[in-house]
Amino acid sequence: MRISRTRATFAACAMVTTIVACGSNSEPRSTPYGLLSPTSSPSSSAVALPTDSPQPTTTAVTRHVFVVVMENTGLDNAVRSEPIARLASANALATNYHAVARPSLPNYLALTSGSTWGITDDGYHSLPAAADLGAQLTTAGISWRAYMEGMTAEAGCMQSPYPYALKHDPFAYYGGACPPNVVPIEDLDSDLAGAT
Template identity: 55%
Template sequence: MLSDIATIRSVRAIVPVLLALAVATACQPAVQSGPRSTVSASPSGPSRHVFVIVLENSSYQQALAQSYISSLADQYAVASNYHDLGEPSLPNYLAMTSGSTWGVSDNEFHALPATGIGNQLTKARVSWKAYMEGFTGDCFDSPYPYALKHNPFPYYGDECPPNIVPMTDLVTDLNGTPPWLSWITPGLCNDGHDCGVRTADRWLSRFVPQITDSTAWKKDGVLFITWDESDAGDNHVPLLVIAPKMRGEITTRLDHYSLLATISDLLRVPRLGLAKQATSLTRQLQAGRPIP
């Protein structure tokens, strides 16, 4: 763990030097071009409170075989044709939050431009928080079960936003005024990464009712639960869509860019990167049922 932290610190220290060299020599960046937003945001505010839970490493079949996850799919809606973007974890988290994988194909630290849904919301003065289990105040140096690779927000701009808080803060916020976007990342055991999908299922059974019992969710909320990647190698993972009036099976082909497109539309900020062309679920949410 200490060696990993030292590596992260070393990488962060040399990033400014590398950037200066890149400018001086007019070299092209090693990663893909980042997402750009060209559409103006709506002058009106967000339309719904959005909650997102991202779990780890389960196929669609494995996840839906769990008792509580299956009950959520039966009671609300499940996107049965939803797909990840392949292995490993980090590129999927980047896609969900910025509309690009940035050419990243590992779980190492990469300092990226200051973009992403978090920065967008901050500039638009739309409240958001990322609730991280195990987070102790430092995005780059918090102990197990926290994992930096499952927290995409510090990658954008190479800094730890003040919006990242311990998961325990969510209970207080739900009893008061939660932010418009609540991004929720369990630790390496409860997300299923180290302890399996059954543990994740039990964690959800204790955690989800705290959200669905809240005034914000009952009034205008939607909770999305998905997995970063399938451990079956088929890129097929569930997306649970939990809203008070949402029911049914969504068969439209979707992926992590679709999730970002939906979040952006609901919070009324421009879509980033490949989310611009992705299919959004806003029409289904408005109708309360799947729409072909």
């Protein structure tokens, strides 16, 4: 099967970093790869004076948020390729998120629900429905999708063969079934082209 350049680049990104697409920032970055770094606290001597009328403010609208995870590699290796380094520099790169447990599954559960649920293996466990980020987004009326590498539409998230691994798809564990928002990575091109 031929993989488009967009999907191949995204798949590579999916193994590398956390990217948040929230507009550009014209300020130069002082850290390599656009690394997030702590900022100094505001000075207590800088006091805003009250104004007669409220000043209009604008907030950047975030159209897409991509959470991309690379497992079993160091940061330097993860951002070594030029396209990945460019994406990391232009967006945001979280460099201080680390595994909370071993093996894989507890980490994916913690990433999507804030808890490992006491799970210490990669076996299948049916967890409470609506206990994860996906359910919270759905309840709030915010559309979301999880694009899974190796998953096939025919087999779905519970039965897809290698290279798909159920242990890397935390959404299949909440409520004991895979939500329709979990799709093969092949759907990414059409979703991006359709601005969905």
